[in-house]
Amino acid sequence: MQKNISILLIEDVEADAKILKHAFNKGKLKVNMTRVGSAEEAIEYLLLKGKSSEQDNINPDIIILDIKMPGMDGLDFVKNIKTYPQLKPIPIIVFSTIRGREHEFAKEGVNDYILKSLDAKDLITRLKAKFNIS
Numbered sequence: 001m002q003k004n005i006s007i008l009l010i011e012d013v014e015a016d017a018k019i020l021k022h023a024f025n026k027g028k029l030k031v032n033m034t035r036v037g038s039a040e041e042a043i044e045y046l047l048l049k050g051k052s053s054e055q056d057n058i059n060p061d062i063i064i065l066d067i068k069m070p071g072m073d074g075l076d077f078v079k080n081i082k083t084y085p086q087l088k089p090i091p092i093i094v095f096s097t098i099r100g101r102e103h104e105f106a107k108e109g110v111n112d113y114i115l116k117s118l119d120a121k122d123l124i125t126r127l128k129a130k131f132n133i134s
Contacts, residue, residue, distance in 0.1 A: 003030070003131075004030045004031060004032050005029060005030065005031045005032070005061050005062065005127065005131055006031075006032050006034075006058070006059075006060040006061045006062075007031050007032070007033045007034070007060055007061065007062055007063075007064055008033075008034050008036070008042060008045070008046070008060040008062075008063045008064070009033055009034065009035040009036070009063075009064045010035075010036055010037075010038070010039060010041075010042045010063065010064070010065045010066060010069070010074075010077065011035060011037070011064070011066045011069075011095075012037045012038060012066065012069045012070060013066070016066070016116065017035050019120060020033075020064070020095075020120055020123070021033065023120035023121075023123065023124055024124070026124075027120075027124035027127075027128070029124065029127060029128070029133065034060070037069070037070075038069050038070055038071050038072070039069055039071060039072035039073070039074065039076065039077035039080075040071050040072055042063070042077065042081075043077070043080060043081060046059065046081065046084075046087055046090075047084070047087075059086070059087065059089075059090050060090060061090075061091075061131070062090065062091045062092070062093060062127070062130070063090055063091070063092045063093070064092075064093050064095050064123070065077065065078070065092055065093065065094050065095065065096075065110075066094075066095060066096055067094060067096040067098050067101065068096070068098065074094060074096070074105075075101075075104065075105065075108065078092060078105065078108045078109065078110055079108055082108065082109055088109075091111040091112075091130070092109070092110045092111055092112075093110070093111060093112040093113070093114060093123070093126070093127075094110055094112070094113045094114065095114050095116055095120075095123055096113075096114075096115065096116060097115065097116045099115065101113070112126055114126065
């Protein structure tokens with residue numbers, strides 16, 4: 001039986017978040033997705049989880065991150081959370097329309113870099129592989 005994957009989606013564009021949600025459903029992935037619209041909101045969310053009730057203080061299984069957002073961009077977000085020992089182990093997938101920055105993000109510890117598409121097929125395939133879902 002497939003476990004629910006806990007995802008923190010950092011995405012400022014509502015339409016892109018809806019595409020992902022639809023792709024997860026179409027790909028038969030069971031997810032609990034929390035969406036925040038900025039890197040600053042994500043950091044606050046992640047740091048406050050550790051101070052909330054026991055049920056809520058578990059980090060997400062994975063972070064899916066856009067690069068271009070208002071305020072702090074995706075690369076600065078990655079550099080920031082990697083300074084917190086409790087957040088450092090959370091896998092991060094960049095999901096963006098921006099090409100050519102894969103090496104830059106890999107150098108900072110990002111686990112994967114996937115270009116956005118309308119069906120998010122590459123993302124679904126890689127999530128299934130990571131969490132051993134057929």
